[in-house]
Amino acid sequence: MALKFASTAHQTVLARRHQNRLDQALVEADYRSRFRNWERVATVRNSPVRELGADGELFFTPELVPALSHPILEKAEPHIREAVLVHRLYEYLKFTIDLEQSAVIPVTGHISRGMSGLDLPEGMLRDAFKISTDEAWHAQFTYELMREVRGRTRITPVLPDAPTFTGVLARIHEDLPQEIRGLDEMLFAIVSETLISSVLDELPQDERLPGGVRDMVADHAVDEAKHHTYFSTLLRHLWPAMTRKERELAGPYIPQLIFAFLEPDYASTALGLRAAGLAGHEVEQIMSDVYARDTIVADVRRGAAPTLQYFVEAGALEHAATREAFQESGLIA
Numbered sequence: 001m002a003l004k005f006a007s008t009a010h011q012t013v014l015a016r017r018h019q020n021r022l023d024q025a026l027v028e029a030d031y032r033s034r035f036r037n038w039e040r041v042a043t044v045r046n047s048p049v050r051e052l053g054a055d056g057e058l059f060f061t062p063e064l065v066p067a068l069s070h071p072i073l074e075k076a077e078p079h080i081r082e083a084v085l086v087h088r089l090y091e092y093l094k095f096t097i098d099l100e101q102s103a104v105i106p107v108t109g110h111i112s113r114g115m116s117g118l119d120l121p122e123g124m125l126r127d128a129f130k131i132s133t134d135e136a137w138h139a140q141f142t143y144e145l146m147r148e149v150r151g152r153t154r155i156t157p158v159l160p161d162a163p164t165f166t167g168v169l170a171r172i173h174e175d176l177p178q179e180i181r182g183l184d185e186m187l188f189a190i191v192s193e194t195l196i197s198s199v200l201d202e203l204p205q206d207e208r209l210p211g212g213v214r215d216m217v218a219d220h221a222v223d224e225a226k227h228h229t230y231f232s233t234l235l236r237h238l239w240p241a242m243t244r245k246e247r248e249l250a251g252p253y254i255p256q257l258i259f260a261f262l263e264p265d266y267a268s269t270a271l272g273l274r275a276a277g278l279a280g281h282e283v284e285q286i287m288s289d290v291y292a293r294d295t296i297v298a299d300v301r302r303g304a305a306p307t308l309q310y311f312v313e314a315g316a317l318e319h320a321a322t323r324e325a326f327q328e329s330g331l332i333a
């Protein structure tokens with residue numbers, strides 16, 4: 001998905017407002033970079049491409065796959081349940097590749113070259129280069145792991161050409177008023193990089209998984225902890241630089257961006273269940289029973305808590321239209 005940042009003229013105006021409006025102490029304060037030791041601690045500089053290894057009985061943590069608790073799958077043959085886990089791993093790995101390459105790297109690339117429209121400290125521009133390198137490495141080692149899993153399991157990935165979130169982002173981009181197009185990409189990068197994934201937390205600890213899977217996810221988590229801090233700081237620069245009108249126009253789309261990242265990819269999940277050996281009517285029954293809307297909204301609300309707090313602190317919910325959009329989405333009461 002190609003990024004279409006706002007026009008150069010709009011960027012210039014935005015940068016001028018940012019310089020004038022943002023608290024001068026913040027602009028002049030030393031940026032507290034978490035990348036000072038990047039050359040020594042970044043996984044791209046220190047960790048090899050992880051080999052899958054021969055250990056591990058499962059390929060994904062079962063407790064993170066709600067469909068496995070459905071009666072149809074509880075009664076299914078072990079090889080079907082195991083295949084469901086392999087396909088869930090493929091879904092996660094493909095999502096990671098697409099997220100890094102289509103949603104994060106384009107944004108950090110623009111930031112690093114001073115094309116974001118924001119007057120950021122030089123240290124943030126330098127760190128954007130490092131994040132771009134990190135994310136390219138994440139996509140590469142994720143791709144290599146997919147190849148190894150396929151070779152070991154002899155199970156072919158069955159996935160859509162692109163995950164659902166890319167289509168959602170494209171629709172949001174086209175729906176936005178022309179004068180704020182480009183803010184959606186930056187806001188989505190902030191959302192995706194400040195949310196704490198249960199996969200990053202739990203997979204590295206699950207000794208039922210192959211060592212290569214656990215190590216790869218752990219490597220990813222090490223880098224993402226630093227990215228989290230960077231993008232929360234970016235939001236503190238972005239939101240004050242926007243005019244009231246821009247906040248009112250862009251703010252109501254933030255819940256959609258959060259759901260785009262956290263909501264299950266139903267198409268990918270259904271394809272994985274079908275590829276694992278379930279009949280079409282079984283897949284439909286599982287999808288209908290497991291992914292009830294109320295359950296999904298509650299899950300997204302829990303997962304979005306860290307990012308939601310950052311937007312609250314930035315003052316995003318002080319604007320009526322944005323607050324109403326969050327309420328209508330179920331993210332806040």
